[in-house]
Amino acid sequence: xxxxxxxxxxxxxxxxxxxxxxxxxxxxxxxxxxxxxxxxxxxxxxxxxxxxxxxxxxxxxxxxxxxxxxxxxxxxxxxxxxxxxxxxxxxxxxxxxxxxxxxxxxxxxxxxxxxxxxxxxxxxxxxxxxxxxxxxxxxxxxxxxxxxxxxxxxxxxxxxxxxxxxxxxxxxxxxxxxxxxxxxxx
Amino acid sequence: xxxxxxxxxxxxxxxxxxxxxxxxxxxxxxxxxxxxxxxxxxxxxxxxxxxxxxxxxxxxxxxxxxxxxxxxxxxxxxxxxxxxxxxxxxxxxxxxxxxxxxxxxxxxxxxxxxxxxxxxxxxxxxxxxxxxxxxxxxxxxxxxxxxxxxxxxxxxxxxxxxxxxxxxxxxxxxxxxxxxxxxxxx
DNA sequence: GTCTATATTAAGATAGAC
DNA sequence: GTCTATCTTAATATAGAC
Numbered sequence: 001x002x003x004x005x006x007x008x009x010x011x012x013x014x015x016x017x018x019x020x021x022x023x024x025x026x027x028x029x030x031x032x033x034x035x036x037x038x039x040x041x042x043x044x045x046x047x048x049x050x051x052x053x054x055x056x057x058x059x060x061x062x063x064x065x066x067x068x069x070x071x072x073x074x075x076x077x078x079x080x081x082x083x084x085x086x087x088x089x090x091x092x093x094x095x096x097x098x099x100x101x102x103x104x105x106x107x108x109x110x111x112x113x114x115x116x117x118x119x120x121x122x123x124x125x126x127x128x129x130x131x132x133x134x135x136x137x138x139x140x141x142x143x144x145x146x147x148x149x150x151x152x153x154x155x156x157x158x159x160x161x162x163x164x165x166x167x168x169x170x171x172x173x174x175x176x177x178x179x180x181x182x183x184x185x186x
Numbered sequence: 187x188x189x190x191x192x193x194x195x196x197x198x199x200x201x202x203x204x205x206x207x208x209x210x211x212x213x214x215x216x217x218x219x220x221x222x223x224x225x226x227x228x229x230x231x232x233x234x235x236x237x238x239x240x241x242x243x244x245x246x247x248x249x250x251x252x253x254x255x256x257x258x259x260x261x262x263x264x265x266x267x268x269x270x271x272x273x274x275x276x277x278x279x280x281x282x283x284x285x286x287x288x289x290x291x292x293x294x295x296x297x298x299x300x301x302x303x304x305x306x307x308x309x310x311x312x313x314x315x316x317x318x319x320x321x322x323x324x325x326x327x328x329x330x331x332x333x334x335x336x337x338x339x340x341x342x343x344x345x346x347x348x349x350x351x352x353x354x355x356x357x358x359x360x361x362x363x364x365x366x367x368x369x370x371x372x
Numbered sequence: 373g374t375c376t377a378t379a380t381t382a383a384g385a386t387a388g389a390c
Numbered sequence: 391g392t393c394t395a396t397c398t399t400a401a402t403a404t405a406g407a408c
């Protein structure tokens with residue numbers, strides 16, 4: 001077969017899609033090879049640690065994406081409402097309208113490395129803090145801002161689970177719509 | 187080895203624990219055999235359909251448990267507050283204080299049968315309806331009762347995801363505490 | 373840097389003894 | 391109804407050609 005070339009970025013985007021659909025245990029090196037057009041041996045050449053290393057790289061890419069598209073914009077310029085509206089649009093895109101699961105849900109199921117578990121926990125903490133900072137800026141007390149941020153993440157994650165089980169993304173749309181009210185003073 | 191005897195009930199309870207920890211793809215017949223003390227061939231004798239049949243039986247048992255411990259008590263006698271307090275205690279037990287995941291989360295990840303997917307969806311619909319009926323009985327309008335019930339399930343599922351990722355069950359405890367307020371008029 | 377080929381281990385599944 | 395033994399397929403992982 002002709003040699004296939006694929007950038008790390010493209011490769012990891014393909015891997016992300018597999019992992020957030022089937023979970024860590026549900027994805028094999030063979031599947032990753034087929035989906036990327038590479039042979040298994042080529043994947044091992046680029047990621048000698050195998051699936052564990054690939055999934056860690058995927059998680060790293062997702063965290064970088066969140067920094068650029070969620071955390072930085074949330075802390076940026078413009079009115080809080082506008083920043084939230086922007087971020088909500090990015091979240092809708094990333095989760096494809098609620099049809100794609102969150103890697104914090106699927107990859108936190110035992111099977112992956114301790115390193116992965118730690119990275120997911122760190123990412124969730126960062127996300128909660130980013131939401132809490134906005135809520136504080138909008139005028140909520142630090143304690144209330146924090147609890148509203150945690151509730152927002154809980155509802156966000158739950159809406160993705162419910163959307164998947166029900167085969168209906170309305171729960172996801174509802175939490176996106178509720179986010180501004182949750183994270184700002186009425 | 188001496189022949190092992192184990193009841194279906196005990197066997198399926200063991201299987202439930204594995205499936206809600208590792209997910210469908212994360213559990214092998216070998217693991218189920220080791221955990222139940224039976225050989226693989228004995229599992230196939232009792233469940234000729236293999237893992238798919240075992241996980242369906244597990245789901246059936248869980249639904250039966252919910253009918254007996256959640257849905258029936260919710261529709262039963264006594265004050266709404268008392269019924270909710272009873273049910274919240276049962277939920278805390280079933281999810282072991284938020285340390286065990288929900289099978290609707292883990293088993294809705296692709297890998298299982300279409301039959302399983304349908305059963306999980308049906309179970310979630312039943313759960314939402316049971317919550318909505320209580321909210322209606324407490325005086326909320328049908329529309330508001332339904333949206334509160336859906337929010338309760340979303341937050342319940344989300345709290346289990348967040349508890350797992352964070353390694354901290356406080357999110358689960360928070361939703362249990364919030365349930366009475368969510369499902370009744372203030 | 374990707375390929376073909378292969379080694380090794382594990383998973384799913386069944387046959388037949390007891 | 392459970393066991394041991396075995397078959398087949400799939401998964402992880404590596405060696406070596408190009």
